[in-house]
Amino acid sequence: MSNIAIHCEGLGKQYRLGAASQHRYKALRDVLAGAATAPFRAAAALARGERVRKEKPAPFWALRDVSFDIEHGEIVGVIGRNGAGKSTLLKILSKITTPTTGYARIHGRVGSLLEVGSGFHPELTGRDNIYMNGAILGMTRREIERKFDEIVAFAEVEKFVDTPVKRYSSGMYLRLAFAVAAHLEPEILFVDEVLAVGDAAFQKKCLGKMNEVSRQGRTIIFVSHNMTALRNLCTRAIWLADGKVVEDGEAGAVVADYLQRNSSSRLETVWDDPGTAPGNDRVRLHSVRVIPKSVDEAGQITVSSPIQLEFCYWNLVPDAVLHISIFLYSLEEVCIFNVGSEAAPRPRGLIRHTCEIPGNLLNDGCYYLRLLIVRDLSTPIFTHNNVAAFEVRDLPRAGAWYGKWQGAVRPNLKWATEVIGAESSLVRS
Amino acid sequence: MASDAAARLASAPQRDPDYTEIYPASGWAALKLGELWRYRELLLFLTWREIKVRYKQTAIGAGWALIQPLFTMLIFTLFFGRLAKMPSEGVPYSVFSLTALVPWIFFANGLTLSSNSLVGNANLIGKVYFPRLLIPISSVLSGFVDFVLAFILLALFCMYEGVRVHGAIVWLPVFLLLATVACLGVGLWFSALNVEYRDVRYIIPFLTQLWLFATPVVYPASLLGGRWRSVYGLNPMVSVVEGFRWAVLGTARPEGGMLAFSAVTAVVLLVSGAFYFRRMEQNFADIV
Numbered sequence: 001m002s003n004i005a006i007h008c009e010g011l012g013k014q015y016r017l018g019a020a021s022q023h024r025y026k027a028l029r030d031v032l033a034g035a036a037t038a039p040f041r042a043a044a045a046l047a048r049g050e051r052v053r054k055e056k057p058a059p060f061w062a063l064r065d066v067s068f069d070i071e072h073g074e075i076v077g078v079i080g081r082n083g084a085g086k087s088t089l090l091k092i093l094s095k096i097t098t099p100t101t102g103y104a105r106i107h108g109r110v111g112s113l114l115e116v117g118s119g120f121h122p123e124l125t126g127r128d129n130i131y132m133n134g135a136i137l138g139m140t141r142r143e144i145e146r147k148f149d150e151i152v153a154f155a156e157v158e159k160f161v162d163t164p165v166k167r168y169s170s171g172m173y174l175r176l177a178f179a180v181a182a183h184l185e186p187e188i189l190f191v192d193e194v195l196a197v198g199d200a201a202f203q204k205k206c207l208g209k210m211n212e213v214s215r216q217g218r219t220i221i222f223v224s225h226n227m228t229a230l231r232n233l234c235t236r237a238i239w240l241a242d243g244k245v246v247e248d249g250e251a252g253a254v255v256a257d258y259l260q261r262n263s264s265s266r267l268e269t270v271w272d273d274p275g276t277a278p279g280n281d282r283v284r285l286h287s288v289r290v291i292p293k294s295v296d297e298a299g300q301i302t303v304s305s306p307i308q309l310e311f312c313y314w315n316l317v318p319d320a321v322l323h324i325s326i327f328l329y330s331l332e333e334v335c336i337f338n339v340g341s342e343a344a345p346r347p348r349g350l351i352r353h354t355c356e357i358p359g360n361l362l363n364d365g366c367y368y369l370r371l372l373i374v375r376d377l378s379t380p381i382f383t384h385n386n387v388a389a390f391e392v393r394d395l396p397r398a399g400a401w402y403g404k405w406q407g408a409v410r411p412n413l414k415w416a417t418e419v420i421g422a423e424s425s426l427v428r429s
Numbered sequence: 430m431a432s433d434a435a436a437r438l439a440s441a442p443q444r445d446p447d448y449t450e451i452y453p454a455s456g457w458a459a460l461k462l463g464e465l466w467r468y469r470e471l472l473l474f475l476t477w478r479e480i481k482v483r484y485k486q487t488a489i490g491a492g493w494a495l496i497q498p499l500f501t502m503l504i505f506t507l508f509f510g511r512l513a514k515m516p517s518e519g520v521p522y523s524v525f526s527l528t529a530l531v532p533w534i535f536f537a538n539g540l541t542l543s544s545n546s547l548v549g550n551a552n553l554i555g556k557v558y559f560p561r562l563l564i565p566i567s568s569v570l571s572g573f574v575d576f577v578l579a580f581i582l583l584a585l586f587c588m589y590e591g592v593r594v595h596g597a598i599v600w601l602p603v604f605l606l607l608a609t610v611a612c613l614g615v616g617l618w619f620s621a622l623n624v625e626y627r628d629v630r631y632i633i634p635f636l637t638q639l640w641l642f643a644t645p646v647v648y649p650a651s652l653l654g655g656r657w658r659s660v661y662g663l664n665p666m667v668s669v670v671e672g673f674r675w676a677v678l679g680t681a682r683p684e685g686g687m688l689a690f691s692a693v694t695a696v697v698l699l700v701s702g703a704f705y706f707r708r709m710e711q712n713f714a715d716i717v
Contacts, residue, residue, distance in 0.1 A: 028629055099453050100454075105450050135470060
């Protein structure tokens with residue numbers, strides 16, 4: 001037997017977008033009415049001398065021509081931006097959906113964790129849900145019985161096993177759900193971003209478990225935005241972009257290339273022509289600028305730099321009540337903040353909004369900006385998912401520690417430290 | 430440790446121990462009954478969950494299984510029995526209609542539940558793989574608990590009314606099986622259609638209502654002329670209801686032609702429903 005666990009060749013998945021999916025669901029009523037009136041519409045069109053057009057929705061390839069082989073025992077991370085096809089790949093390999101093209105062969109018992117707590121029902125007790133979820137994940141009743149106590153202990157819900165899970169705190173719920181999943185013993189495991197939920201302690205526990213599992217020689221495919229975890233856990237990484245494999249190789253190298261590619265700063269973009277600038281008949285974008293107020297010797301933005309953001313757009317509707325809303329995302333797709341300008345009626349013409357991100361707020365890393373132009377305080381009329389990107393560098397450090405500071409932000413908090421008792425206070429009176 | 434691994438291999442419920450192949454969707458697909466069998470334990474779990482949740486969520490719990498046939502019977506007896514003076518083949522109208530209502534409610538509820546089952550489990554379908562056929566099947570199976578409760582009610586009523594037990598009662602499971610096959614057949618069609626066309630669910634209450642009157646629940650099948658009786662059997666529930674009356678109340682035995690028509694219709698519904706379901710199944714996760 002060869003040592004191949006997963007063999008994929010030319011996997012592709014096409015979704016239909018456009019006309020048909022405007023309403024996500026089809027209604028039988030519409031289909032019947034459409035079929036009944038089609039001959040008349042065709043006749044009318046012919047009478048007008050037009051060609052009969054069939055509305056064909058635009059195809060969209062979520063995954064395109066993906067091929068790879070994974071050997072038994074490999075831990076493979078899949079990286080890429082949202083919508084790059086990572087989840088689609090896992091869904092195909094887990095047989096949840098069928099590919100449009102290609103072929104895959106999987107040797108061994110598969111377990112897939114695309115979410116935790118599949119089949120959980122709030123009315124059922126913890127005990128019932130363990131059995132239900134276990135069965136759904138592919139465990140037999142005997143297997144679950146054998147591991148039951150272990151699962152309950154791992155989840156730390158001993159006292160609440162016979163309580164309906166609707167009374168659980170969200171933390172308990174999550175722990176229980178993960179505990180069942182963690183005791184699944186497949187030869188091949190697909191894991192999708194389940195670790196992105198829960199508090200830090202929980203995530204640590206999950207990563208610990210993943211680490212343990214990975215050392216047992218099982219094959220794992222792991223989708224994550226957590227680059228640190230990826231680098232530590234995986235031996236190999238596959239980078240997907242727009243449904244295609246960009247790079248496939250040693251995890252550290254692929255992650256480094258991925259971060260490098262995505263860090264490319266776009267500090268300034270200007271569209272001169274209101275006719276072709278991104279937008280619509282209400283607003284058109286004119287320019288976006290990221291202006292650091294201070295830089296280091298290399299000309300780079302650092303954690304201490306205040307950063308001015310400037311957004312200009314043409315308003316084409318007189319007295320439209322407009323404001324802009326910006327989202328700052330880290331490369332791991334974590335939203336760092338979302339702020340909006342004040343809303344007010346704007347005249348026709350070029351509008352500029354500026355704001356400033358203070359220095360000593362952002363942690364070092366790569367960021368990108370999503371822009372929404374909103375009408376009447378509630379209706380987004382224009383969205384751009386990535387209008388600008390910039391990198392914040394760390395400052396040279398004086399200390400002996402060179403690890404990355406944890407956290408989404410890195411505020412420079414004012415500390416006050418004082419001695420509030422003399423040495424004599426050590427003695428118990 | 431070795432026995433552990435062996436147990437795992439032997440019990441591997443998921444897939445072929447050798448390898449799994451993944452191909453693009455391809456029109457009509459095989460039914461994969463073997464796979465269904467491997468997943469039988471999950472089927473039991475899903476059925477058990479459905480029963481448990483249903484009884485927990487309603488205030489009166491299992492009482493619902495009794496109230497529904499009991500009150501329907503009372504209303505039918507009042508309007509059709511007393512006021513409309515509907516013939517009831519020599520048995521009290523109350524028992525006459527209840528005997529039909531017990532299998533009918535099993536059928537109608539199973540049909541409604543299974544038709545909406547896929548949409549109701551959309552989350553599961555998008556996140557986990559298992560043969561999707563398990564979902565509507567478990568909906569129909571979960572109706573057996575209600576059926577048993579309702580049947581006990583019927584038995585008590587028969588004792589009260591002094592109906593004697595007949596030898597024909599041994600045929601009862603056959604008619605229950607016929608009801609199950611018909612219910613699952615229609616349920617498979619509608620559950621798959623419901624994923625694709627979301628207005629199907631509005632048709633279902635209307636359909637069951639029409640179907641009720643196309644079935645001899647409130648009236649005896651003998652109202653129809655003999656020549657049409659066989660064709661009437663195209664509705665499998667006609668044979669089920671007539672069969673129940675024969676087996677429980679000892680009324681006239683359903684004729685062979687009608688039974689044959691019913692059995693063939695039910696099987697055709699089930700087989701075609703299963704194939705249609707398997708064909709549509711390949712896209713469920715993308716549209717549900």
